[in-house]
Amino acid sequence: MSARWVYVLQESIRGLSRNLLMTVAVVLSVTVSLTLLGASLLLSEQVDLATDDWTGKVEVSIFLCDDTTACAPITDEQRDQLRRDLEDQPVVAEVFFESKQDAYERFQELFRDQPTLVESVDPDTLPASFRVRLENPALFGVIAEQFAAYPGVEEIVDQREILNQFLRFTNVIRNAALIVAAIQLIAAGVLIANTIRVAAFARREQTSIMKLVGASNWYIRLPFVLEGVFAGLLGALLSWGLLYASVPRVAGQLRREIELMPFIDAEHVLLIGPWLLLAGVGIAALSSVVALRRFLDV
Amino acid sequence: MITLKNVTKTYKRGQDDEVVALRDVSLEVAKGEFVFVVGPSGSGKSTFMKLLTREQAPDGGDIWVAGKNLAKLRPWKVPALRREIGYVYQDFKLLPNKTVEENIAFALEVIGKGRREIDARVPEVLELVGIEEKKRALPHELSGGQQQRVSVARAFVNNPRILLCDEPTGNLDPTTSVGIMKLLDRINRTGATVVMATHDQHIVDSMRRRVVELEDGVVVRDQTRGVYGYAG
Numbered sequence: 297m298s299a300r301w302v303y304v305l306q307e308s309i310r311g312l313s314r315n316l317l318m319t320v321a322v323v324l325s326v327t328v329s330l331t332l333l334g335a336s337l338l339l340s341e342q343v344d345l346a347t348d349d350w351t352g353k354v355e356v357s358i359f360l361c362d363d364t365t366a367c368a369p370i371t372d373e374q375r376d377q378l379r380r381d382l383e384d385q386p387v388v389a390e391v392f393f394e395s396k397q398d399a400y401e402r403f404q405e406l407f408r409d410q411p412t413l414v415e416s417v418d419p420d421t422l423p424a425s426f427r428v429r430l431e432n433p434a435l436f437g438v439i440a441e442q443f444a445a446y447p448g449v450e451e452i453v454d455q456r457e458i459l460n461q462f463l464r465f466t467n468v469i470r471n472a473a474l475i476v477a478a479i480q481l482i483a484a485g486v487l488i489a490n491t492i493r494v495a496a497f498a499r500r501e502q503t504s505i506m507k508l509v510g511a512s513n514w515y516i517r518l519p520f521v522l523e524g525v526f527a528g529l530l531g532a533l534l535s536w537g538l539l540y541a542s543v544p545r546v547a548g549q550l551r552r553e554i555e556l557m558p559f560i561d562a563e564h565v566l567l568i569g570p571w572l573l574l575a576g577v578g579i580a581a582l583s584s585v586v587a588l589r590r591f592l593d594v
Numbered sequence: 595m596i597t598l599k600n601v602t603k604t605y606k607r608g609q610d611d612e613v614v615a616l617r618d619v620s621l622e623v624a625k626g627e628f629v630f631v632v633g634p635s636g637s638g639k640s641t642f643m644k645l646l647t648r649e650q651a652p653d654g655g656d657i658w659v660a661g662k663n664l665a666k667l668r669p670w671k672v673p674a675l676r677r678e679i680g681y682v683y684q685d686f687k688l689l690p691n692k693t694v695e696e697n698i699a700f701a702l703e704v705i706g707k708g709r710r711e712i713d714a715r716v717p718e719v720l721e722l723v724g725i726e727e728k729k730r731a732l733p734h735e736l737s738g739g740q741q742q743r744v745s746v747a748r749a750f751v752n753n754p755r756i757l758l759c760d761e762p763t764g765n766l767d768p769t770t771s772v773g774i775m776k777l778l779d780r781i782n783r784t785g786a787t788v789v790m791a792t793h794d795q796h797i798v799d800s801m802r803r804r805v806v807e808l809e810d811g812v813v814v815r816d817q818t819r820g821v822y823g824y825a826g
Contacts, residue, residue, distance in 0.1 A: 303703055505687055508647065509752070510676030511704035513669075 307519035311495045312526060318491045319527055325487055326531025326580070327538070329480030330572045334539045336473035337568050342547075342560050343466045349558050350459055356439050358382075358426040359450045362396070365423065370448025378446055382428060387438050390429040396422060409553075423450065484531070485579045488524045489587035496520055496588060521584040528580025532573045539572075540565045595756060595787045596623040596646065601655035603641050603811075615641040616652070617811040623789060625755075628782045630798050631791045632822055633808035639791040642808065643760050646789070647679055648672050660755050677705055680749030680786075684761035686741045688733040694744050695720070695729040701748045719747040723777055739770035743777065750781055757781060759790040763797060771797060795822035 312319045360375065361367040370378075382391045394402070399422035407413045428439065436454040444452055496503065506516050540562065547559040603616040616638045623629050631639050644650045646659055648667060657664040660678040667675060688697050695716060702712045720726045723743040725736075733741055742762060749757060759778065763771035775797055782788045792798060798805060798821060805820030806813060 501687070502689055505689065505700070506704045507673075508676060508681045509701040509704060509748070510673040510679075512673045512706075515704060515706070 304515070304518050304522065308522035308526060311499075311519065311523040314498070315491065315495060318494070322484065322487050322491055322524075322527040323531045323534065325480065325484040326528050326576050327534040329477055329484050330532050330535035330576055331538050332473055332477035332480060333575060334535055334565075334568055334572050335543075336470050336477055337571065338539065338543055338560060338564060339466065339470045339473065341564050341568075343463065343470070345560060346557050347459070347463065355455055356428040356430060356436055357453045357455065358428060358439075358443060359423045359453070360425060361448045361450045362423055364420070365450050367448070367450055374446070374448040378426065378443070378448070381446075382426060382443070385439070385442065387431050387435045388428055389431045392427045394425050394427055396420065396424045399424065481575070481579055484528075485583040488527065488580050489583040491527075492520050492524050492584045492587040495523060517585075517588050520588055521581060524580040524584035524587075525577050528576040528578075529573065532576025535576075536565075536569045536572050539568075595625045595627070595660060596789070597621070597656075597658040598645075599656045601645065601652045601657060603638075603645065603650065603652050614811050616645075616808075619655070619808075619811070619813055621806065621813060621816070623787060625787055626782070626785055628779070628788045628801070628803040629790070630801070630803060630805045630820075631789060631808065632793070632798060632805055635793075637808040638811040639808055640760065641811075643758055643789075643791055646756075646758060647681065648675055673705070677752060678755050680746075680752070680754040680757045682742070682745050682749045682757065682759040682762045684764040686733070686738075686745045686765075688741060688744055688748075690733055693730050693732055694725060694736070697733070697744055698748045698751050701751050705752065707752075715751055719751045722750070722780070723747040737770070738766050739773055742766060742770075742774050746774070746777055746781070750786070755786060757786050757788045759788065759792075761792055761794075762790065763792065763794050768796060775801065798822040 358378075360370045362369045379391060379393065382388055397419055400417065400419040403417055403422060404414050430436065430439070433456050436456060440452050440454070443449055503516055543560070543565050544562040547561060551559045598619050598621040601616055601619045602614070605613045605615055607613055619638075619642070631642060633639055641650065645652055645657055645664075648664055651664070659675060662671075662675055664675070689700065692700060698716050698719060699712050702715065707715075717726070720729055723746055725740055725743050725747070728736060728740060733744070736744070742765075746762070757778070762778070763774055766774065771794065778788055778790065779801070802819045802821070805815065805817050805822070807815035
């Protein structure tokens with residue numbers, strides 16, 4: 297390594313250790329902001345993952361009348377007619393019939409971890425239904441309009457509506473996390489700028505001599521910028537490590553409890569790493585350069 | 595080596611209050627000359643020096659230093675200009691935590707010179723200024739005269755074509771000052787152009803070199819073998 301690089305590295309490491317408490321503050325604040333940023337990115341991925349998985353499965357449920365409902369129980373004839381009309385309807389991709397027994401079995405399967413819930417239901421409680429998959433889930437209105445008035449149809453439910461509610465909820469959480477992350481990142485940037493300014497002030501004598509003997513600007517500034525970048529990099533690595541240690545564990549826990557849904561895994565956390573590093577190094581470099589802009593002008 | 599044409603520099607002090615530091619100054623310094631710039635405090639000596647290193651820019655007029663037109667000099671070319679100029683301060687400006695040797699080497703390190711060149715050049719200038727035996731001392735262990743020798747060595751280590759000295763003897767007693775002047779004279783004889791701002795009448799009178807006198811920002815006298823006052 298040539299003498300000039302030795303100098304640049306030495307100076308930046310010296311700067312960091314001279315002001316250790318400040319360095320710790322900078323690293324922690326970068327860590328917190330990037331952890332939040334990473335968490336919101338991962339939440340986005342989780343939502344995308346779940347949405348992709350569900351969009352293919354989203355169905356329209358047409359619940360049928362029986363002895364327990366207010367409407368008159370559907371006759372076999374009415375049911376066959378309904379099925380034929382559904383199959384003839386061009387927006388419909390597939391039609392399954394789910395009998396009361398099928399519904400009961402699926403319910404048992406779904407909630408097998410909650411025995412009290414399973415016991416509260418007997419094979420007669422749940423209604424039979426047609427489960428209809430559409431060519432395009434957005435065309436729910438066509439089905440609702442055509443079949444709502446059919447005899448023996450109790451209710452038509454668009455599962456997409458349930459999904460949308462869930463998506464709105466996760467979007468709110470993700471946006472809140474993003475906003476907090478952005479504020480934290482700005483705070484980290486300001487803290488870095490201030491730290492760099494203090495460091496530059498402490499070394500102003502040396503800097504003024506360097507300027508007068510004709511050291512180039514980047515040579516004067518680089519140690520300060522690297523000082524910020526090291527801190528930013530360290531913060532980014534820490535936040536990556538934190539996410540890597542915690543997110544797969546939480547996702548694994550959820551996966552065991554909720555089987556219907558795919559969850560993100562360690563690989564997703566690894567993949568957002570470069571973005572965290574880029575954000576950490578970027579904000580640090582940017583605020584260092586801005587901090588030095590006026591201080592070290594010729 | 596140095597040319598000023600109709601150079602004017604004013605400082606703003608408050609909204610309408612302007613101080614004229616240099617007024618329509620034209621001056622030429624040839625290669626290898628030794629020039630004293632004299633005048634009372636506030637006459638524009640410091641401004642003159644700062645314009646030459648591009649620490650400040652004039653409001654009007656043109657300046658050429660070492661073949662460069664300073665008005666057209668891009669900011670990133672300023673370091674190249676300063677590598678042609680050695681600068682000696684009244685207060686030495688040595689780094690307190692570096693030894694004599696390290697202070698001198700620093701000036702070469704930060705402009706990216708290689709280790710081999712630094713190791714060859716530093717002993718040369720140490721010998722030139724006569725403080726080899728103090729090379730491992732820290733600045734506070736040295737007398738004022740010795741510190742100024744280190745400062746001259748640092749200014750000259752990169753073989754600049756121009757040496758600018760801002761009151762180099764201002765903090766020194768007369769005997770020590772003579773030593774520094776001998777040193778500057780020796781450097782001048784190697785071919786370097788020396789411009790020295792000073793108050794020191796005794797030194798100016800004894801050297802009998804070119805004297806440029808400033809008063810209220812105007813050149814009032816320019817003599818080839820002058821003295822401090824109007825005596826000759």
